[in-house]
Amino acid sequence: MRFIILQTATEGVSFFDSPWWRFITLMTQAVLVALWLALVFWTYKDAKRRLTDPLMIGVSVATSLFFPFIGTLFYTILRPPEYLEDILERDLEIRAREQELVGGANRCPVCRAPLRDEYLVCPRCRRRLKYRCAACDRPLDESWKVCPYCEEEVEAARGKSKTSIKEDELFA
Numbered sequence: 504m505r506f507i508i509l510q511t512a513t514e515g516v517s518f519f520d521s522p523w524w525r526f527i528t529l530m531t532q533a534v535l536v537a538l539w540l541a542l543v544f545w546t547y548k549d550a551k552r553r554l555t556d557p558l559m560i561g562v563s564v565a566t567s568l569f570f571p572f573i574g575t576l577f578y579t580i581l582r583p584p585e586y587l588e589d590i591l592e593r594d595l596e597i598r599a600r601e602q603e604l605v606g607g608a609n610r611c612p613v614c615r616a617p618l619r620d621e622y623l624v625c626p627r628c629r630r631r632l633k634y635r636c637a638a639c640d641r642p643l644d645e646s647w648k649v650c651p652y653c654e655e656e657v658e659a660a661r662g663k664s665k666t667s668i669k670e671d672e673l674f675a
């Protein structure tokens with residue numbers, strides 16, 4: 504028993520002293536160092552896509568750098584689950600959908616064409632939307648009784664606009 508142990512021990516020593524072993528160790532070390540640096544770089548790239556705070560990105564990269572492999576593992580566990588661009592895209596989508604729901608007021612009630620606040624008529628179907636104030640020329644809502652900009656009574660302006668639209672319709 505003792506003989507066998509001795510024998511393997513001497514064999515082992517001779518192998519571990521061989522240039523082959525030194526080469527293998529060196530290669531393994533090189534691969535590990537390359538992998539470690541690649542993981543640090545990957546952490547930096549990934550953190551930049553998930554974090555906005557430069558300090559947090561720095562902490563992530565430092566963790567990956569100073570605790571090889573384990574640090575990257577911790578970062579992978581603790582990082583935010585979503586990419587920033589995904590969050591942004593989702594926010595934009597939600598906002599667009601909200602605008603579509605709320606934006607009923609900003610669409611023509613007849614043809615649903617998108618409208619701007621200052622439009623007087625719908626550019627698509629010619630429906631009258633607002634009236635021009637006779638005094639200050641600003642667009643006034645149909646329900647307004649007085650111009651909020653210049654205090655002009657708007658009944659007169661409405662009458663004028665109505666005749667003008669009738670003329671428009673006649674010529675159309």
Ligand SMILES: [Zn+2]
Nearest residue numbers: 611614625628
């Ligand atoms: Zn319209």
Ligand SMILES: [Zn+2]
Nearest residue numbers: 636639650653
């Ligand atoms: Zn006015």
